[in-house]
Every structure is written in C-alpha cells, then in structure tokens.
Amino acid sequence: MKFVHAADVHLDSPLRGLERYPGAPHERMRAATRRAFENLVNLCLREKAAFLLLAGDTYDREWRDYNTGLFFASELLRLREAGTRVVMLRGNHDAKNVITKHLRLPEHVHELASARPETVRIGDVAIHGQSFPEGKVQSDLSKAYPEPEAGMLNIGMLHTSLDGREGHEPYAPCTVRGLSSKGYDYWALGHVHAREVVAQGSPWIVYPGNLQGRHARETGGKGASLATVEGGRIVSVVHQDLDVLRWSVLEVDIAGAESPADVVDRLRPMFRALRAELPDHLHAVRVVVRGQGPAHGRIAVEGDAFVGEVRGAANEAGDVWVEKVRVESRGEVDMGALEEREDAAGHLLRYLRGTGDSSVAKDFATELDAFEGQLPKELRGMLRRDRLRDEVTELLALRLSLLGNGAGGDEP
Ligand SMILES: [Mn+2]
Numbered sequence: 001m002k003f004v005h006a007a008d009v010h011l012d013s014p015l016r017g018l019e020r021y022p023g024a025p026h027e028r029m030r031a032a033t034r035r036a037f038e039n040l041v042n043l044c045l046r047e048k049a050a051f052l053l054l055a056g057d058t059y060d061r062e063w064r065d066y067n068t069g070l071f072f073a074s075e076l077l078r079l080r081e082a083g084t085r086v087v088m089l090r091g092n093h094d095a096k097n098v099i100t101k102h103l104r105l106p107e108h109v110h111e112l113a114s115a116r117p118e119t120v121r122i123g124d125v126a127i128h129g130q131s132f133p134e135g136k137v138q139s140d141l142s143k144a145y146p147e148p149e150a151g152m153l154n155i156g157m158l159h160t161s162l163d164g165r166e167g168h169e170p171y172a173p174c175t176v177r178g179l180s181s182k183g184y185d186y187w188a189l190g191h192v193h194a195r196e197v198v199a200q201g202s203p204w205i206v207y208p209g210n211l212q213g214r215h216a217r218e219t220g221g222k223g224a225s226l227a228t229v230e231g232g233r234i235v236s237v238v239h240q241d242l243d244v245l246r247w248s249v250l251e252v253d254i255a256g257a258e259s260p261a262d263v264v265d266r267l268r269p270m271f272r273a274l275r276a277e278l279p280d281h282l283h284a285v286r287v288v289v290r291g292q293g294p295a296h297g298r299i300a301v302e303g304d305a306f307v308g309e310v311r312g313a314a315n316e317a318g319d320v321w322v323e324k325v326r327v328e329s330r331g332e333v334d335m336g337a338l339e340e341r342e343d344a345a346g347h348l349l350r351y352l353r354g355t356g357d358s359s360v361a362k363d364f365a366t367e368l369d370a371f372e373g374q375l376p377k378e379l380r381g382m383l384r385r386d387r388l389r390d391e392v393t394e395l396l397a398l399r400l401s402l403l404g405n406g407a408g409g410d411e412p
Pocket of ligand 1: 056057091092093159190191192
C-alpha cells in the first residue's frame with residue numbers, strides 16, 4: 001500500500017517578483033501552482049495511492065473568487081474515481097478561509113476538525129490530526145493527540161514550525177522528542193517549505209516541502225513524499241518532484257569581460273543549460289552579477305538597459321523568466337593612477353585619503369546623497385555604510401573617469 005504526503009500547496013498563490021515584460025511566459029507562470037497540483041493528483045493515480053494527506057496551507061489566503069475552490073474540488077474528483085481518499089487540515093494560511101467553509105468537499109475528502117484532534121480510519125491506518133482553529137496557534141497541538149491505536153498504522157498530521165525552523169513563523173511549536181514519544185509510525189508535517197526528513201523511522205517525521213517554489217529563495221526541486229507500507233510498516237519514503245516552474249540563482253562573474261554585452265554572452269549558455277537540464281519546466285531565474293572588471297562601470301550606468309539585454313538572452317533560450325538582476329560586481333578603477341592625476345578627481349582623492357578625519361568623508365558622503373539620488377539604483381547600492389569612505393571615493397572616481405571618457409553625456 002502507498003500513500004502520498006504533501007503540504008503547503010498554496011493554491012493560486014502569486015509568484016513573488018513576477019514582473020510582466022515582453023516574452024516572459026506570464027500566464028503559464030501564474031498557473032504554476034495549479035499545474036503542480038495536477039501533477040500531485042497524477043502521482044496518486046499512477047502509484048494507486050490509498051490516500052493523500054494535505055498537511056495545511058492548501059490555500060494561500062482568502063480567494064478572490066470561487067475558481068480556486070472549483071479547481072481544487074474538480075481535481076479531487078479524479079481521485080474519487082480511483083478510490084483514493086484525501087485527509088487534510090488547515091494551517092496558518094487557510095485557517096480563516098471563509099469561502100472554503102461553504103465549499104462542500106466530496107465525501108472521499110475529509111477535513112480534520114479544528115476544535116480538537118480527530119481520527120480518521122482508512123483500512124488499517126489511523127490518521128490523527130487537528131486543523132488550526134485560528135491563524136496564529138502558539139501552543140503544541142500534538143500534546144492532545146490521542147494514543148496510537150493497537151494493530152493500526154498510526155499517522156499524525158500537524159502543521160507546525162517544530163522546534164523553530166529558520167525563516168518560518170513559530171506556529172504550533174513542538175519537539176522531535178515529543179512527537180517521537182507519541183508512539184506513531186509517521187508524522188506528516190506541513191508549514192516548513194524546505195523538504196526535510198527530520199527522523200527516518202521510529203517514527204518517520206517528514207516535511208515534504210511546498211509543492212511549487214514561489215520565489216527566489218525557494219530553489220531546487222519541489223513536490224511531495226511517497227510512502228510505501230508493507231506488512232503494516234513503512235518501508236520507504238521517497239521524494240517526488242512535481243513542480244512545473246523551477247527557481248534558480250545564476251551567478252555570473254565579470255572578470256575579463258570587456259563590456260556588458262560580453263557578460264550577457266556569458267549568461268546565454270547558462271540559460272540554455274537550465275533548459276537542457278529540465279526541458280519541460282518553466283524557469284524563473286535571479287541573476288547575480290559578481291566579480292571585478294572593466295565591464296562593471298558600463299553595467300552600472302546602463303542599469304535597466306542591461307537588465308533588458310539579460311532578459312532578451314533569457315527569452316532566446318525559451319521559457320526562462322528573469323525575476324531580477326542583482327549587480328554586486330565592482331569596478332576596476334585604478335585608484336593609484338587617479339590619485340596622481342592633476343585634475344579635480346586627483347585633488348579630491350588625495351584630500352580624502354590624506355585627511356585622518358573620517359568625519360570629512362562622512363560629510364562629503366552626506367553632500368553626495370543628493371547626487372546619489374540621481375544615480376541608477378545599482379550604483380546607489382555601492383554606498384553601503386560599512387565601507388563608506390572607500391565606496392565614496394571609488395564612486396567619485398568612477399563618475400569622474402566616465403565623464404573624462406565622454407560617457408557622462410547620457411546620464412541624468
Ligand atoms: Mn504555514
């Protein structure tokens with residue numbers, strides 16, 4: 001017998017940072033959580049799963065209309081025909097969803113009560129769990145879960161941060177020790193979006209991760225866990241990728257690149273490699289420009305035009321959407337040579353370097369603030385406070401060197 005454990009479907013959730021631009025596959029991006037859910041249902045059918053567990057945050061928030069619920073219910077009907085039952089609970093995101101309270105779910109689907117723990121029996125499997133009664137549950141719900149039932153495979157379902165998983169609201173906290181002491185065979189957890197097998201047997205404690213990555217920090221394969229039961233024992237739990245859109249971070253080094261176009265040329269094969277690796281997926285990419293070299297100044301000055309070139313290269317690869325281009329590279333200004341120049345830049349640099357009073361550089365930086373406001377935002381990022389003085393002098397030198405090359409005419 002097999003069962004499938006998923007969580008944090010966040011159906012119809014918007015993908016964060018989805019910006020419309022020509023060539024980007026917006027509509028297919030928007031539908032990603034639905035396509036991933038269809039893949040989940042397909043997995044259940046293919047594996048002839050006895051039941052599907054949905055451990056909370058099936059819905060992202062209150063729906064704008066009934067379409068989310070209609071889609072969900074119609075997908076579940078495909079499982080009814082195959083005899084696959086569904087047990088679900090509500091997490092912090094969908095605890096208060098008012099519309100779902102009026103959505104009649106098909107009879108093979110059971111939503112666990114929120115007032116107290118409840119047990120559902122499917123053959124010789126007892127599934128215990130409780131929905132979030134409200135969005136912010138601060139207590140350990142698992143404490144009140146019932147004792148395991150003799151002669152049954154016991155599964156606990158819980159939406160929880162466990163003992164404080166990084167980056168997640170600490171809802172319904174509990175401990176591995178507490179869960180283990182319950183005497184269940186498997187804990188089907190939800191809430192933490194990173195997949196994690198917290199304990200591998202006696203009991204199994206599993207976060208399947210969310211079904212579809214939704215922003216640039218949710219990279220890598222996303223999906224559900226497929227468990228196989230033999231002789232009343234769980235013998236394996238295997239992760240299955242079910243996502244249709246894959247998030248990646250691509251880092252490109254500008255060292256040795258003469259121009260922004262060279263940097264874009266370095267990205268082209270990287271975009272193509274993504275496609276080659278997963279040809280059927282959509283790809284959402286954050287590009288991080290790193291390193292040091294002569295291309296930096298032009299990239300910084302070009303700003304949005306450079307981003308446009310990067311997006312164009314992604315379009316050429318096909319089905320690659322560039323979420324953001326983060327410029328973290330540095331210029332190659334020869335500070336020594338600039339300091340020796342007998343012009344305004346040289347004088348100012350010598351003055352800033354020579355004064356032992358750091359407040360002078362700070363005052364100067366304050367005066368530069370107005371000037372900074374006119375710069376492309378990538379250049380503004382260079383003015384980080386911890387390296388203020390070096391940044392300011394380099395920025396100034398860069399600015400002056402560009403003016404000296406006659407490149408300043410295009411700037412604001
Ligand atoms: Mn959650």
